[in-house]
Amino acid sequence: MTKVLKDKKAIGIFVVPGFIIYTLIVMLPIVWSFYYTFYSGSPGLRWNFCGLKNYQMLFHDKNFLAALLVNLKYILCVMAGQVGLGFLLSLMFMFWLTKFKAVVRTLVFFPVVLPTVAVAQLFAKIYEIQPNYGLLNSVLAHIGLQNLVQPWIGQPSTALGSLCVMDIWVAMGFYSVIFYGALLDIPQETIDAARIDGAGGFILFRYILAPLLRPVTVTSLVFSFTGTVKMFESAIALTNGGPGNATRSMSIYMYNVAFSFNKVGYGSLIALIIFLICVAGSGLISRLDTKDIY
Amino acid sequence: MHKTKQIPVFRTIFIFFLCLVELYPLFWMLTASLKQQSEWTSKPAYALNSGFYFKNYIDAWTRGSMRIFFFNSLLNTFISLFFIIIMTTTISFALVKMYWPLRTIVAKYFTMGIMVPVATALIPLFQIYTRSGLINTRLSLILVYTAFGLSLSIYLMTAYLRTLPDEIMEAAVIDGCGIYKMFWYVVIPLLKNAIITVLVLQFFFKWNDLIFSMTFVSDTKLKTIQTGLLYFTDEFGSKNWGAIFASVSLSVFPLLFLYLFLNKTIMEGMTAGAVKG
Numbered sequence: 001m002t003k004v005l006k007d008k009k010a011i012g013i014f015v016v017p018g019f020i021i022y023t024l025i026v027m028l029p030i031v032w033s034f035y036y037t038f039y040s041g042s043p044g045l046r047w048n049f050c051g052l053k054n055y056q057m058l059f060h061d062k063n064f065l066a067a068l069l070v071n072l073k074y075i076l077c078v079m080a081g082q083v084g085l086g087f088l089l090s091l092m093f094m095f096w097l098t099k100f101k102a103v104v105r106t107l108v109f110f111p112v113v114l115p116t117v118a119v120a121q122l123f124a125k126i127y128e129i130q131p132n133y134g135l136l137n138s139v140l141a142h143i144g145l146q147n148l149v150q151p152w153i154g155q156p157s158t159a160l161g162s163l164c165v166m167d168i169w170v171a172m173g174f175y176s177v178i179f180y181g182a183l184l185d186i187p188q189e190t191i192d193a194a195r196i197d198g199a200g201g202f203i204l205f206r207y208i209l210a211p212l213l214r215p216v217t218v219t220s221l222v223f224s225f226t227g228t229v230k231m232f233e234s235a236i237a238l239t240n241g242g243p244g245n246a247t248r249s250m251s252i253y254m255y256n257v258a259f260s261f262n263k264v265g266y267g268s269l270i271a272l273i274i275f276l277i278c279v280a281g282s283g284l285i286s287r288l289d290t291k292d293i294y
Numbered sequence: 295m296h297k298t299k300q301i302p303v304f305r306t307i308f309i310f311f312l313c314l315v316e317l318y319p320l321f322w323m324l325t326a327s328l329k330q331q332s333e334w335t336s337k338p339a340y341a342l343n344s345g346f347y348f349k350n351y352i353d354a355w356t357r358g359s360m361r362i363f364f365f366n367s368l369l370n371t372f373i374s375l376f377f378i379i380i381m382t383t384t385i386s387f388a389l390v391k392m393y394w395p396l397r398t399i400v401a402k403y404f405t406m407g408i409m410v411p412v413a414t415a416l417i418p419l420f421q422i423y424t425r426s427g428l429i430n431t432r433l434s435l436i437l438v439y440t441a442f443g444l445s446l447s448i449y450l451m452t453a454y455l456r457t458l459p460d461e462i463m464e465a466a467v468i469d470g471c472g473i474y475k476m477f478w479y480v481v482i483p484l485l486k487n488a489i490i491t492v493l494v495l496q497f498f499f500k501w502n503d504l505i506f507s508m509t510f511v512s513d514t515k516l517k518t519i520q521t522g523l524l525y526f527t528d529e530f531g532s533k534n535w536g537a538i539f540a541s542v543s544l545s546v547f548p549l550l551f552l553y554l555f556l557n558k559t560i561m562e563g564m565t566a567g568a569v570k571g
Binding site: 002004005006007008010011013014015017018019021022024025026027028029030032033036043089092096097102104105106107108109110111112113114115116117118121122123125126135138139142169173177226229230232233236237250251254255258259264267268271272274275278279282 | 305309312313315316317319320322323326340381382384387388389391392394400403404407408409410411412413414415416417418419420421422437438440441442445463467472473474476498501502504505508509519520523524527535539542545546549552553554557560561
């Protein structure tokens with residue numbers, strides 16, 4: 001048995017091809033990015049070693065700081081929305097629904113699987129004001145809230161919020177299913193016992209559910225955090241970073257810097273910052289739980 | 295008495311409202327894709343379609359080249375899924391059930407990739423592809439799809455493999471099975487559920503990819519469905535809403551069918567504990 005499972009040739013055949021592809025395409029580029037950060041221009045076009053100049057530039061770059069701020073607002077808003085509403089939905093599946101549990105769960109999860117661009121096109125039409133009112137504005141106009149009719153994604157004040165609503169709508173079903181799985185693992189006797197002891201809704205939540213759900217909450221927060229730090233596709237597809245730079249995330253800024261302005265070295269530095277924020281942030285969140293996730 | 299009766303009514307209304315919020319935009323999309331252009335100006339946006347104007351779909355499919363984008367996405371997705379599954383099952387098996395030095399380190403190395411933001415790898419990959427002439431090819435997308443699909447898949451698959459008892463493999467070895475035969479005839483069938491979960495998840499990810507295909511592919515003939523949709527909207531502008539909705543619906547249908555057929559497996563996979571860490 002062990003002899004068969006120690007077969008070196010088989011291990012090589014099983015592991016090496018995937019290992020090579022993964023190393024070349026996922027891991028090597030991170031090291032490569034780091035090396036690029038010391039250069040200005042783009043390869044083949046005024047590509048010079050410039051030491052730490054990119055690093056100095058970063059902290060004075062108003063556009064980067066603006067993108068960072070937009071990204072942070074987005075992270076906080078979407079994380080709270082996705083995980084919070086996901087949790088509330090899971091409570092609903094658990095305690096409120098007796099009939100149609102599977103049907104409602106299937107419906108709520110459905111937006112998770114939709115293509116980002118398709119969802120964004122759909123929401124763009126929902127928020128539309130020109131040339132015809134979109135779904136939201138036409139409903140608002142119909143129920144007499146004419147003064148609320150506005151270009152939802154066409155003005156800086158509401159664009160980011162509208163984007164957050166879309167991304168929360170998409171992902172809350174995902175988190176509700178994860179939380180629901182964890183709720184199912186809590187023995188019914190525990191909940192019953194607490195109920196008999198007189199624990200009402202809030203007490204039950206505070207002393208029974210919250211501690212038992214801690215690991216899954218932390219996992220969800222990490223998932224949501226790593227997903228929102230990347231903020232790219234939905235913003236590109238819904239608003240293309242605009243209007244102005246109201247929804248321009250770090251990734252979009254990096255993309256513009258590297259591919260439109262041809263500053264590959266500087267773009268790589270921003271990419272590296274995104275990577276570091278991602279690792280540091282998920283590390284911090286994981287520490288909320290004693291058990292490590294990664 | 296009153297209280298016990300009132301709460302369920304409130305609950306029912308709330309649940310109904312929730313389902314409405316989740317479903318209505320999609321329902322609206324379907325009705326909108328069947329509207330004629332004149333309906334948009336003559337009636338409010340929430341009105342139902344007055345007829346079934348299937349020409350929108352024909353427009354999207356032929357004039358808007360959705361058929362090319364559709365085919366490209368299917369091809370790229372299926373080929374990369376094939377490689378993801380082969381590599382995920384073999385690597386996970388070697389990591390969990392076989393004995394070799396460094397295997398815990400290699401396992402950590404593979405899971406690290408879950409945290410790598412796609413944006414970080416984008417610039418170097420673009421340079422590598424440009425220099426090796428892979429830019430604007432199908433291969434460039436298939437390679438990144440496969441490589442970026444490995445981490446999460448291996449993470450899920452190893453979690454599943456750990457729950458499998460070793461006795462079944464032992465019996466096969468005593469019967470004289472070699473490692474490859476045992477892997478193919480004994481282990482793979484046992485992994486059926488995990489393979490389906492990984493396949494479905496990765497299908498969603500690959501089908502929905504935007505950032506890679508918009509970076510590495512600029513040729514209209516090679517565009518995938520997501521970049522195609524963006525391009526399509528630019529092309530038709532805000533003039534032809536019906537055709538835009540038809541193209542969006544077309545990109546959603548495969549996922550809709552896949553999801554409705556497999557949602558039980560997905561739910562089981564999601565709640566079974568693999569994602570709970």
